[in-house]
Amino acid sequence: MTAVRRFLSGGWLPSYAFLYVLFLYLPVIFLPIFSINTAATPKFPLSGFTLHWYEDLPRTPALLDAAWNSLIVGVSAAVLSTVLGILAARSITRYRYPGRRTINGLIMAPLVLPEVIVAISMLLVMLQLGLSLSLFTVVLGHVLVCIPYSMTVLTSGFEGFDRSLEEASADLGESAFGTFRRVTLPMVAPAIISSLLVCFTISLDEFIIAFFLTGTEATLPIYIWGQLRFAAKLPGVLALGTLLLVASFLLMTIAEILRRRAARRTQNEGGLYA
Amino acid sequence: MTAAAEGSPPWRMTRARRNALLQSEPVQGLALISPTFLYALILLVLPILVVIAHSFWTQNYLTIDRTFTLENYRIALTEPIYRDLLWRSLYISLTVSLFTVILAYPIAYFISFHGGRHKSLWLFLITIPFWTSYLLRVMSWKVILGYNGVLNSGLMGLGIIDEPSTALLYNSSAVIITLTHAWAAFAILPIFVSLEKVDRTLVEAATDLGDGPLRSFLRVTLPLSAPGVISAALIVMIPTVGDYVTPKLVGGKDGVMIANAIQAQFGKASNWPLGAALSVTTMLIVTLMAGATVLIIRALQRLAR
Numbered sequence: 001m002t003a004v005r006r007f008l009s010g011g012w013l014p015s016y017a018f019l020y021v022l023f024l025y026l027p028v029i030f031l032p033i034f035s036i037n038t039a040a041t042p043k044f045p046l047s048g049f050t051l052h053w054y055e056d057l058p059r060t061p062a063l064l065d066a067a068w069n070s071l072i073v074g075v076s077a078a079v080l081s082t083v084l085g086i087l088a089a090r091s092i093t094r095y096r097y098p099g100r101r102t103i104n105g106l107i108m109a110p111l112v113l114p115e116v117i118v119a120i121s122m123l124l125v126m127l128q129l130g131l132s133l134s135l136f137t138v139v140l141g142h143v144l145v146c147i148p149y150s151m152t153v154l155t156s157g158f159e160g161f162d163r164s165l166e167e168a169s170a171d172l173g174e175s176a177f178g179t180f181r182r183v184t185l186p187m188v189a190p191a192i193i194s195s196l197l198v199c200f201t202i203s204l205d206e207f208i209i210a211f212f213l214t215g216t217e218a219t220l221p222i223y224i225w226g227q228l229r230f231a232a233k234l235p236g237v238l239a240l241g242t243l244l245l246v247a248s249f250l251l252m253t254i255a256e257i258l259r260r261r262a263a264r265r266t267q268n269e270g271g272l273y274a
Numbered sequence: 275m276t277a278a279a280e281g282s283p284p285w286r287m288t289r290a291r292r293n294a295l296l297q298s299e300p301v302q303g304l305a306l307i308s309p310t311f312l313y314a315l316i317l318l319v320l321p322i323l324v325v326i327a328h329s330f331w332t333q334n335y336l337t338i339d340r341t342f343t344l345e346n347y348r349i350a351l352t353e354p355i356y357r358d359l360l361w362r363s364l365y366i367s368l369t370v371s372l373f374t375v376i377l378a379y380p381i382a383y384f385i386s387f388h389g390g391r392h393k394s395l396w397l398f399l400i401t402i403p404f405w406t407s408y409l410l411r412v413m414s415w416k417v418i419l420g421y422n423g424v425l426n427s428g429l430m431g432l433g434i435i436d437e438p439s440t441a442l443l444y445n446s447s448a449v450i451i452t453l454t455h456a457w458a459a460f461a462i463l464p465i466f467v468s469l470e471k472v473d474r475t476l477v478e479a480a481t482d483l484g485d486g487p488l489r490s491f492l493r494v495t496l497p498l499s500a501p502g503v504i505s506a507a508l509i510v511m512i513p514t515v516g517d518y519v520t521p522k523l524v525g526g527k528d529g530v531m532i533a534n535a536i537q538a539q540f541g542k543a544s545n546w547p548l549g550a551a552l553s554v555t556t557m558l559i560v561t562l563m564a565g566a567t568v569l570i571i572r573a574l575q576r577l578a579r
Contacts, residue, residue, distance in 0.1 A: 013380060013383070013384040013388060014384070014388070016380050016381070016384070017380075017381055017384045017385075017396075020377070020380075020381050020458075021399060021400065023455065023458075024400065024403050024455070024458060024459075025403055027411065027414040027415055027418055027455060028403050028406060028410075028411060028414055030414050030417050030418060030424055031410060031413070031414050031417070034417065041422050042417045042420075042422075042423065042424065043422045043423065043424065043426075043427035044424060044427040044428050044431055045427075045431060084309055084310040084313055085310070087306050087307060087309055087310055088306075088307050088310035088311070090306055091303045091304075091306035091307035092307065094303070094306075095299050095300070095302055095303025095306070096299060096300075096303070097299060097300035097301075097303040097304055098300065099304075100303070103307055103311050106311070106314050106315075106318070106319070107310055107311065107314050109314070109318060110314075110318060111509075112508070112509055112512050112513060113512065113513065114512065114513050114514075114515060114516020114517070114533065114556070114557075114560075115513065115516065115518075116516045116517075116518045116533040116536060116537065116553075117322075117325075117516055117536075117553050117556070117557060118318070118321075120325070120536060120537075120540050120549065120550075120553060121318075121321030121322050121324065121325045121553075122317060122321050123540065124321060124324050124325055124328065124546065124550070125317075125320060125321040125324050128324065140317060141317075143313070143317075144313070144314070144317045144318060147310060147313070147314070198405075201405055202405075204407075205405075205406065205407035205408065205409070205410075207407070207408065207409045207519060208518055208519065212537075212540075221407060221409050224409060224410075224413075225409065228413070228523070237413070238417075241407070241410045241413065244406070244407055244410060245406045245407070245410060248405050248406045248407065249402060249405070249406065251405075252402060252405040253402070256398055260394070
C-alpha cells in the first residue's frame, strides 16, 4: 500500500530522471571509450590504453579533405541560414500581417518532414535544372534545414525586444542603418552568434542531405559512412567520431550560453525550443 | 526606396501615398521575410511539386515519359515488397513515437513540476546529446548491440550467457531501440512546454476539492498537457517513418524501411517515378496516421474530463 502511495506522489521521479539521463548519455559515451582502446573491435573487457587511432587521423589525406569540405560547407551554410533567419525572425517578431503564420509554418516545415524526402525532392529539382552536384548543392540543402533552427534561436533573442529603444534612436536623429548598427545589432549579437554556431554544428553533423546532394566530394559524415564498411577501420572512425562529438558539444554549449545571455538582455527566458 | 517613386510611372501614384504604402506594416513585414520565404518556396515547395509530378510519369531508361499514369501508385500499393516495407515503416514509427512519448512524459513532468531553479540546466542536459551527429549515435548502438558488441561481451563477462546472442542486432527491434533513443529529446521539449502552461492553481483546486494525486493528475494535468503530447507524437512519428540511416546500419534484412527502397529507386534501380510515388504514398499515409493520432488523443482528453 505504501509503495502505491509513494508511486502516486511521484517520489520515484528523481531516480527515473537519473536513469533516463543515463540512457541518453550511455550509448554516446562508448565511442570515446573504445577510441582509446588498443583492440580493433569494440568489446569488453578493455585491452589497454592507446592514442594510436588518433595519431593516424592526420595522416589520412581523404579524411583531411573531408574535414576541409565540412568546414567550407558548415561556414557557408551557417552564414547563409543565419542571414535568412535574421530577416525572417525580425519580420515575424516585429510586424503583423496576413499570412504570417502560414509563411512561418512553411519555413519551419523542414523540421518535421522526413529528411530523405526533402533530400530526394531537392535532388530531382537540381538534376532537372542541370545543376551539377557539388559542395554548393550540399550548402543549398543544409541552409534549408538550418533555417528553422536559426529562426528558433533568433526569435527567442528578438522577442520582447524593446521597440522604443529604436524609436528613441530614430527620434534622436540616427539614420535607419545607424539605428540598426548602434542599437539593434548590439542587443541581438549574442543571438546571432548563437545561431551561427547552431547552424554550423547541424551542418557539420548532417548526413542524409549531404549524402544525396554531394557529387564526388565527401563531408566528414559521408567519409565516416564510407569507412563503416571496413571493420578494421572502426577504431579510427570511433576516434574521428569522438572528435566530432567533442566539437558539437563545445559549440552547442557556447551557443546555449550566448542564447541565454541574449534572452536575458531582452528579458525573455526559456529553452532552445521554449 | 523613395528614388524609385520619382520616375513618374504610368499608373501615377502620388509620392506621399506610395511612401505610406511602402511604410505600412504588412508591406514592410512581407518584404523583410520574402527572401527566406522564396528560399523555402524554391527549395522545398517546388521540389515537392516536382516529386508529385514525377509520381504520375514513367521512365524509359534515361528519358521521362510525361503521359499521366497511376501505374506507379499501383506498384507502390500492391507489390508485396513495397506494401510490406510501408507497413513496417508505419509500425516502427508508431511504436517509436508511443515509446518516446511514454518515456518522455515523466521526465518533462519532473522538470516542469520539480525542476525548481534548475529547469533550464535539466533541459540543456537532456538536449545536448542530440546535437551530436545522428550518424554517430546510430553507430554507437551498432557497437552496443553487435555480435561482438558491448552488451554481448558484457553479458558473457558476467556469465549470464555462454555465447553471443544474434538476436540483438539486425532486426526491427534494434531499429526501434535506436530510434527511440535518437528522438527522445524531441518528445520531451513539446511536453515540457505544454506542462509549463498548466495553471498550477487548477491542480491545487482539484486537490483541495478532494482529488488524490492520481485523480488530479489524470483529470487536470494530463488533459491540459494533451497539446504537448500531440506535438511530441507527431514530431517523432513523421520524420521516423522516412528514416534511412538507422535501418541501414542496425536493421539488417528484417529492419529495412521504406526510405531504403526510395533511395534505391533514385540510386541503383534508377526509377525516379516509382521512387517519387513511394515518397508521396509514404507522406500521405503518415499524414493520415498523424491525423488519426490527433483525433484519438483529443477524444481521450475529452473522456478524461
